[in-house]
Amino acid sequence: MSTRSFVRNFKMVTGTTPAQWILRQRLDRARVLLETTDVGMDTIAERCGFGSSVTMRQNFAATFATSPTSYRRQFRVTG
Template identity: 65%
Template sequence: MGRLGEPLSIDRLAAQAHMSRRTFVRAFRASTGTTPSAWIRTRRLDAARRLLETTDLSIDQVAADCGFGSAVTLRQNFASAFSTSPTDYRRRFTA
C-alpha cells in the first residue's frame, strides 16, 4: 500500500515535485487524465478492497491503513464508488 495511510495533501505533493500547486495539478491531470485527489482516492479504495478481500481486519483498521481517517469516510467513499458497503463487499469473499 505504500504511503496511502499517510496524509497526502496536494500542497505537499506539489512541494515535493518543486512545483506550484496549480502547475502540479495541471501537469498531473495532463499526465494521468485525472486530478491528484481523485487518483489518491482511487488508489485508497483499491487498497481497501484488497484488504477486505484478503484479511479479517476491522473496517476501522482498513480505513486507517488506507488513509481514510475514519470508517465513516471509508464507508461513504466505498458506497459512492462501488454502490455497496465495505461489510457487504467483504461478505462476497467469505461466503
C-alpha cells in the same frame, strides 16, 4: 513548479486530479484488505489513510455502489 501547473500536468498524464488519484489508491487498497483479511473496518480505514471508518464507508459506497461489508461478503477470498 506551481501547484496549479502540477495539478494541470498531473491531470493531463493521469486523467484525474491528485486528490481523486489518492482516493482511488486508498479505495483500491481497502478492496484488497476486504478480500484478503478479516480485520475490522476501523483497522482497514486506518491502514488506507482514511480519517475514520465512516469516511471510508461513504467513499467506498459512492465509488463502488455497495458497502464495504457487502463487498467483503461477495469477494472474500477463502482457503
